[in-house]
Amino acid sequence: MTQADMTAKKNHHHGDLREALITAGLEIMEESGFEALTLRKCAARAGVSHAAPAHHFHGIISLKAAIIARGHRIFAATMRARAADALPDPMAQLCAICAGYLEFSEKHRALFQLMFQPTPRDLSAITPSVLEELMFEAGGSYGVLRTACEPFESDKRAPNSVEIAVWSMVHGYAMLFGETETREAAPTGPIPDFSIILPILTLQI
Amino acid sequence: MTQADMTAKKNHHHGDLREALITAGLEIMEESGFEALTLRKCAARAGVSHAAPAHHFHGIISLKAAIIARGHRIFAATMRARAADALPDPMAQLCAICAGYLEFSEKHRALFQLMFQPTPRDLSAITPSVLEELMFEAGGSYGVLRTACEPFESDKRAPNSVEIAVWSMVHGYAMLFGETETREAAPTGPIPDFSIILPILTLQI
DNA sequence: CATCGAGACTTGACACCGTCAAGTTAAATT
DNA sequence: AATTTAACTTGACGGTGTCAAGTCTCGATG
Structure with a gap:
């Protein structure tokens, strides 16, 4: 105290x-x-x-929004820390940032779950200053991933398609496997590490 | 009534x-x-x-489990219906099943959210017969996806790595983009359709 | 320094929620 | 027909979010 x-x-x-x-x-x-x-x-x-x-805070929804904003700040810092330890080439940077994504989802499981719970449909109920802070921090953490994907975008593909693919994959993996949770359905055998999964995607990029 | x-x-x-x-x-x-x-x-x-x-039902947790089991049944049926309309080759089948996955997540958004909300750590509180039903139905819906991925698995990769990659990607996409929800952070511009995203992965398989 | 107004709380109450206990009614069994 | 079991109902409790009214503290003003 x-x-x-x-x-x-x-x-x-x-x-x-x-x-x-x-x-x-x-x-x-x-x-x-x-x-x-x-x-x-x-x-x-x-x-x-x-x-x-x-x-x-205008209700529990605003307090949660403030906590989620804080979560995004820690999230971005975790990904940046991993990137700082990696080689500067785009592939190493992307792998490191994905590793940071998963590290955050494992180390701060409850916060991660709060951050990605279904969003209330009406954000206008949130204290305006808190909503602004949330948008800023969420944009910041998402920007880390977006920046890492930019080198792989190509005129040959739809705009942003690589960042969508990478974000879908790492987020899906984090949601589904980020914690050894009790699950009703799961693949048989051990879950392959994400570092094995990501190359299936990135070799094609 | x-x-x-x-x-x-x-x-x-x-x-x-x-x-x-x-x-x-x-x-x-x-x-x-x-x-x-x-x-x-x-x-x-x-x-x-x-x-x-x-x-x-032994508490709200058991009623929710029963609803989730029902959800998995509808989920599996939606994917199977899409697969039934597709060509029989493995790629067409996988694409159709992913389309069914996303169709379900859009058409039954609230049910989808309930199904994939964080699982309570202690499943023993759930009525045993309900839990058994849930495990069975969840295994059934997951099995649809697993079966579609089997043709792409290879001794050259870790076991199940393709099904993990595909499930991560389609589930991440469904969670993040399955509904035009209000979002704190999002890619700029329109979200590419998943049918554009999936080939980034599957061409390499 | 005293006064006033605004800020930052506290207290109390309400409706909704999940759960439990005791009681009542209907169906099944003997 | 009587008894037992199943399937409810009623009532209460503690926890929750929210609101209203009240109290205390700080900052501004004269």
Whole structure:
């Protein structure tokens, strides 16, 4: 519990409640999974009453959006870190970025699940400043992948088709195999590593 | 409302409540999206009290599992229907089955989302007979895709690597683009059709 | 420095949710 | 016909998100 949390326990002025709620949300999901995230639990962990978040977030949907924005920032950083360790040629960069994609989906499974859960149809319910932040951060993390795919695009194919193919494949793999989850249906035998799968695609690019 | 529903409104014996609850769940999601699905709403639509489902399903998790099993049956049928209309060569069959995969994800978006939401870690809470049905139906729908990929597997690659690659790609595409959802981040310009994307992969197989 | 207004909370209540316990009604069995 | 079992209903509880009204703190102003 931070100094601000302790202050909140005494008074009506937390000091940095917005950030504390986001941090609480990230911690709760890390510990108990993506479905454990609730507004009241975040408020309790931040040391305030259940209605306090309303001043910072227009409902649970806005708090989740802020957490997802934070997730995209960590996501982009994870992919960039892998790219920084790889050779500069386009293929090595793409492989590294995909490895970062999968690393994030495994290490932060609950956050990844939250980030890619079905989007509410009406984004207008989200606090405008939070939505702007989310769009910015999501664009940033997606841009890492897009940039890595650019060298492989060609006038011979539909625009963006390589980035769509790569994103579909790595995202599908992350969703389906990113964690040794209990599954109702699965391929028999061990799942091949994505580094084996990706070349099936990229050799043709 | 069926005859059985009307019977339930009068008495303590619905007649086919199990099926009515599953049907209610499918309808509610179709109308109001995947997050609108609740046990009480299903019970109300089936014309019984909120606690009636407990006799057939051990909690909301079991009712959802039953709905998901139904979803897999429709899913498999959709892919098989596409395959039935296609030429018998392996490539045409694979393309048709992927088209069926995407058709299902678009036409039954909420059901698709429910089917591939993060799985609860503890499946033992699910009614055993329901879990068995789910495993069977999920295995059946997955088997359609697996069978279509078999002609492309090779001793030169890791076992199952083609089916993993294809499943990752088509599932990722379905999750990301299967509906013109509101998205925080997206490629610029129109999304290439999956029939353009798939050949990037399959030409190399 | 005192006052006022806005910001940042707290308390309480409501409806909805899933689950459980106890009770009631109908069907099946003996 | 009586008994047992199945299939419900009713009511309650705790957790959830949201709203309204109230309270406390901070910042602005004179």
